[in-house]
Amino acid sequence: MAMIGTSVRRVEDNRRLRGIARYVADIERPGMLHAAIFRSQHAHARLIRVDVARARAMPGVVAVITFEDIKTVKPIPMRLEPSEDLYRALQRPLANDRLRYVGEPIAVVVADTRYLAEDALEVIDIEIEELEVHVDARSAIKPGAEPIHPGVARNIAHRFVVETGNVEHALADADALLEEEFYIQRHSAVPLETRGLVAEYDEGRKLLTVWGPTKVVHFNHGVLASLLDMPPSGIRMIEVEVGGGFGVRGEFYPEDYLIPFLARMLRRPVRWIEDRNEHLKAANHSREQWHRLRVGYSQDGRIVAFDDHLLNVMGGYIRTHGATLPTMTAAYMPGPYKLDNYRCDAHCVLVNKTPAGTYRGPGRFGASFVRERALDIIARRLRMDPAEIRLRNFIPSELMPYTTGTSAFDTPTVYDSGDYAKQLKQALEKFEYDKHKHWCSEQRRAGRAVGIGIGCFVEKTGGGPWEYARVEIDLSGEIIVYSGAADVGQGIETVLSQIVADTLPTDIESIRVVHGDTAVVPFGVGSFGSRSTVVAGNAALRAAQDVKDQLLALAATALQADIGDLGFENNHIVVRGRIGSAISYAELAALTEPSSARALGVKPGISAEAIFHVDRMVFPYGVHLALVEVDQKTGFIKIPKYLIAFDVGRAVNPMLVKGQIVGGFAQGLGGALLEEFAYDSSGQLLSGSFMDYLLPSCAEVPEVEVLLTEDAPSPLNPLGVKGAGEGGTVAVGATLANAVCDAFDGLVNIRQLPLTPELVLGAAHEARKARAELR
């Protein structure tokens, strides 16, 4: 049976279902202590004094540290898009003399239990002097606004411009102009498991072990070694079970330094498990953007110029993602459309809120919202069908591979393959677009507010620079796959097992996948940006193919046959046409035991390493279609019909791909309707619990139909695969906003998210007024 393309059940499931999978909070080490972090309750203040004497004297408290104890430590470095001017705003693990966001770590208490540590937090005293608080990026950049970081004028930490063609000329020449402003609210990943770490220092062997890192374990390993001034070989990071990542978990945070530092300082294991209140103000926020758009278009619906002025709202500091967020927006704003004159003038704006980082489809959720809304507004003005205007502006498939003129992560954006028009048509047909459009029209005439929205997008996946794999067959014949990828819950163990088993037939449940352990996996980039199936998968493929060649060569000798006559069955190599002539992987492995290998003149052991390099990303693409009904008396929205069409090039496990789409959709829905990190004017986080930060439950997530296609495999990797992690999320805000506007016959213009009932009710009023005026 072909393993690739089959929806096999996951090998990860058994342990997670039984409740025997070990997440970081389940790790116990002898003599382990517990840490709790004292965090700022002020959004912007001079920190004059921190008094931990009473805390140190509390029952069960073993230590309390402040900046004084770590004052020589360097700031946490950037991992991606590290622009020079962002260095001015990096974060050190504890606040020194300034507090810049509510939640910023000031001190760490280590005690016998978390309960006792939290008791000690309550008796830490600080003296502060309040400073002007910036929560709105538009006022933070006004001349004269108090800078959050010295030297960062107008709180603009970084600015860059991406331009293709000549936007000003094209705008001036255009038949017509759309000028509009948009806002996407602050929200983020909020995985169900909060962050956590266990660190233990073996003084005798000078070995620091850290459990809990994920996502980019090898990178973090290097950072920690540098910050602790230890040789990398003296640190072992071990990824354990992870309760969802979505971009925010696994980056190097202050705690990633503090907890190992404390373990080394105290010579006792230290565990820190973030609580939910902390998580909402300490883990990366995301998404918040202000856009000012100017779009030039022709009377026949072609976009001739697209100019975006972007304020990407960061936080009190710049973290590991550097300028990634606006870079993503700037690079992928064009989406599937041919924009010959395009510009994005992007700014990283500092405010007194939690720092921002990537979250599923970073920069692209906002880009899709802005772009797809703009297209709908223009279509409405021209009395064009929203599907028609998109078809008119798509990049034709004949132009693939297509260079958009933008770039990200030092690589130009070149779409590898894609037939956007074909996909949209397929999606419209599956959705029964014409029929439902007609129905909505009739219903609107009868007074109901029902409408359809479209959102098209191109996703970016499979980023480089490379990924590592090693495939090994041990003496028992078991296949082991070592990968630089990380498991954030997405099923990478299963996918890698499928890929390897496709080349080396075996029961995938028997394959052991090892990842995230820096002592055992020598190289790794990690799992983010939907890259693992593409890059880790192809690395595993290559290594497996190499192992296959080794097995065949050994078997040819052992079975005295030509390689061409050999075939694979589960765990065996057989000679075609010669019954009874077979040899198992275990027997083949035994032949390579060192003494035997020497005699045979082969290398000891059966294994192969591979590094799969990528210079270019690969670009899956999709369409979201929604039919919504608005309750015109309350503003509540129902979504009776939602379709996501997604072309992933090739699906290793279609069931897992669909799971990513639907899961991504639920997060997109949360972002479109429910979730927001709301702040008051003094910089206090108002949504600091799950009563106020609203995650969708199963009662809020409607049915979604997924149309998965493999029309455009990527020519850039042997598997032809593209990543599937983010396509369910990025277009939800755009699509629902478009649908709501359509429900009101385009008489309202929705320019911000989330679509709260109050916002939508306001739109209903606006529509009613506009209708009255039309009469």
Added chain:
Amino acid sequence: MKPPSFEYHAPSTLREALRLLRELGPDAKPLAGGQSLVPMMNFRIAHPRHLIDLNQIAALSYIRVEDGGLCIGAMVRHREIEHSQIIRQHWPLLSEVMKHVAHVQIRSRGTIGGSLSHADPAAELPAAVGALDGELVLQSESATRILRAGDFFLSALTTAAQSDELLVEIRIPKLPAGTSAAFDELSRRRGDFAIVGVAAVVKCDHAGKFVFARVTLTGVDETFLRARRAEDCLLGQEATPALIAQASRIAAADLNPPSDLHASSSYRREVAEAVAERVLSRAVAQQGIAL
């Protein structure tokens, strides 16, 4: 988010609980279902020095009908009320409201006494008890008081119970035969506190005229509100969509709801009218009247 320390007491009789309450004074809090109190303790917003666990007092857990009226012990779980046949048959408003109270996992521990004593301004139960003209029995070591629902809830999270008093019983009088009840609320997600909730108990005569009307709202003020002017507007009048719309307008008109993260005051006022209209329409439809 670990709670602060406290002394734990688990009396098995009501008398013992009341004695402890008196002795320990305002430093002590009763612990019923814990679904409201424990989160506050985990957030360290509440720091009771003593907790008096009521869960072992079997005598506080009963559902009885006495002289046609309903008596519910304060420690009766939401789940029990939700599944009680007696209540569904004779006081269906309570059964219906329960579907909106949080989630199944909360309802298995949460109690009616705990919820009412917590007095969240957007909770459903106070509005239901109010619409049913319920009475609350408060007991201390020395005395027993009975308060009408309207007098029990003073302001947000504040009731008339003294620190040495325990809510021990909720009494719901017998309703006139042939009433219908309905409840609905708007909330951001299923199970969340109400942005606005409306409870209605009505009865119409053979001519379709209202002979009984109770309308209460939650989420629109510090405590639940009784919409007396709306009730007066209905009584004696024929149930028509126009009348219901008028009564709903009246119910909403005087409101001065709070603004918070989830809804502004003006939004609440506006949707209160819509929800009242829907609830009244549904209650009337149950009367067999075609609107």
Added chain:
Amino acid sequence: MTTGHAITIEINGLTYRGEVEPRRLLCDFIREDLGLYGTHVGCEHGVCGVCTILWDGEPIRSCLVFAVQANGGRLSTVEGMATSATELHPIQQAFTETHALQCGFCTPGFLMTLQALLSRNSHPSTDEIRDSLSGVLCRCTGYHNILAAAELAASRLSTK
């Protein structure tokens, strides 16, 4: 300082003893004192549901109960579900067949809730399933497959 209270709790048919200070949450006792880590902690204020266990067959939030309150109680956790080391409970089996879990962190909360639902209602409607499951949050799956697993498990259990 408060003194320890001795408690005895039956979990998955086994009797456990411990000594706890009053404020120790039941979820922490089960996990750290007894080593039953299958029950997870996600919010500590009763909303996310990943700490859901059964007490006398009813689903409760173990983050909202003090361990001392459960003295003498009969609890069930996810570790007690599988019928053997090699065979999963039908509900668990349905979950893996429909891909109803990704990271697995919320999964025990859903399993427990479903077990409670299906043991008192062998033919729940889709609405009843959705209502029951709306008390546990998942951030990975988008719920479709969890609902499918619930329907599948219900149909299998009711034909047994």
